[in-house]
Amino acid sequence: MTATEIVTVIIQAITEFVSGLGGAFLEAFQHIFMVQGTEGTFSGLNDLGIFILVFFGISLGYGVIRWITGLFRRESN
Numbered sequence: 001m002t003a004t005e006i007v008t009v010i011i012q013a014i015t016e017f018v019s020g021l022g023g024a025f026l027e028a029f030q031h032i033f034m035v036q037g038t039e040g041t042f043s044g045l046n047d048l049g050i051f052i053l054v055f056f057g058i059s060l061g062y063g064v065i066r067w068i069t070g071l072f073r074r075e076s077n
Contacts, residue, residue, distance in 0.1 A: 032049075
Protein backbone atom coordinates (compact mmCIF):
# COMPACT_ATOMS: atom_id res chain seq x y z
CA MET A 1 0.00 0.00 0.00
CA THR A 2 1.39 3.38 -0.97
CA ALA A 3 1.22 6.57 1.08
CA THR A 4 -1.39 8.02 -1.27
CA GLU A 5 -3.70 5.05 -0.76
CA ILE A 6 -3.30 5.26 3.03
CA VAL A 7 -4.11 8.97 3.07
CA THR A 8 -7.12 8.37 0.78
CA VAL A 9 -8.48 5.68 3.11
CA ILE A 10 -8.00 7.93 6.15
CA ILE A 11 -9.75 10.87 4.45
CA GLN A 12 -12.66 8.66 3.38
CA ALA A 13 -13.02 7.29 6.90
CA ILE A 14 -13.03 10.79 8.41
CA THR A 15 -15.57 11.98 5.82
CA GLU A 16 -17.91 9.07 6.57
CA PHE A 17 -17.53 9.61 10.31
CA VAL A 18 -18.33 13.32 10.10
CA SER A 19 -21.35 12.78 7.86
CA GLY A 20 -22.66 10.07 10.18
CA LEU A 21 -22.11 12.30 13.19
CA GLY A 22 -23.96 15.15 11.49
CA GLY A 23 -26.91 12.87 10.77
CA ALA A 24 -26.96 11.70 14.38
CA PHE A 25 -26.96 15.29 15.67
CA LEU A 26 -29.80 16.21 13.31
CA GLU A 27 -31.88 13.22 14.41
CA ALA A 28 -31.25 13.95 18.10
CA PHE A 29 -32.14 17.65 17.64
CA GLN A 30 -35.36 16.77 15.84
CA HIS A 31 -36.47 14.26 18.46
CA ILE A 32 -35.62 16.51 21.42
CA PHE A 33 -36.76 19.95 20.23
CA MET A 34 -39.32 19.43 17.43
CA VAL A 35 -42.87 18.12 17.16
CA GLN A 36 -43.06 14.85 15.27
CA GLY A 37 -46.09 14.46 13.04
CA THR A 38 -47.45 11.50 11.18
CA GLU A 39 -45.23 9.61 8.76
CA GLY A 40 -42.09 10.74 10.59
CA THR A 41 -42.25 14.39 9.55
CA PHE A 42 -41.13 17.14 11.90
CA SER A 43 -42.68 20.57 12.15
CA GLY A 44 -42.34 23.39 14.65
CA LEU A 45 -40.79 23.48 18.09
CA ASN A 46 -42.12 21.54 21.04
CA ASP A 47 -42.52 22.98 24.54
CA LEU A 48 -38.89 22.31 25.50
CA GLY A 49 -37.60 24.09 22.39
CA ILE A 50 -39.78 27.12 23.05
CA PHE A 51 -38.76 27.18 26.73
CA ILE A 52 -35.06 27.13 25.84
CA LEU A 53 -35.44 29.85 23.20
CA VAL A 54 -37.38 32.10 25.58
CA PHE A 55 -34.74 31.79 28.30
CA PHE A 56 -31.96 32.28 25.75
CA GLY A 57 -33.64 35.51 24.65
CA ILE A 58 -34.05 36.69 28.23
CA SER A 59 -30.41 35.97 29.07
CA LEU A 60 -29.23 37.62 25.85
CA GLY A 61 -31.29 40.72 26.61
CA TYR A 62 -29.97 40.81 30.18
CA GLY A 63 -26.40 40.53 28.93
CA VAL A 64 -26.86 43.32 26.40
CA ILE A 65 -28.40 45.59 29.04
CA ARG A 66 -25.50 44.91 31.43
CA TRP A 67 -23.00 45.60 28.64
CA ILE A 68 -24.66 48.91 27.74
CA THR A 69 -24.90 50.07 31.36
CA GLY A 70 -21.24 49.11 31.79
CA LEU A 71 -20.33 51.40 28.90
CA PHE A 72 -22.16 54.31 30.52
CA ARG A 73 -20.54 53.65 33.90
CA ARG A 74 -17.05 53.70 32.38
CA GLU A 75 -17.69 56.96 30.57
CA SER A 76 -19.12 58.71 33.62
CA ASN A 77 -15.93 58.15 35.67
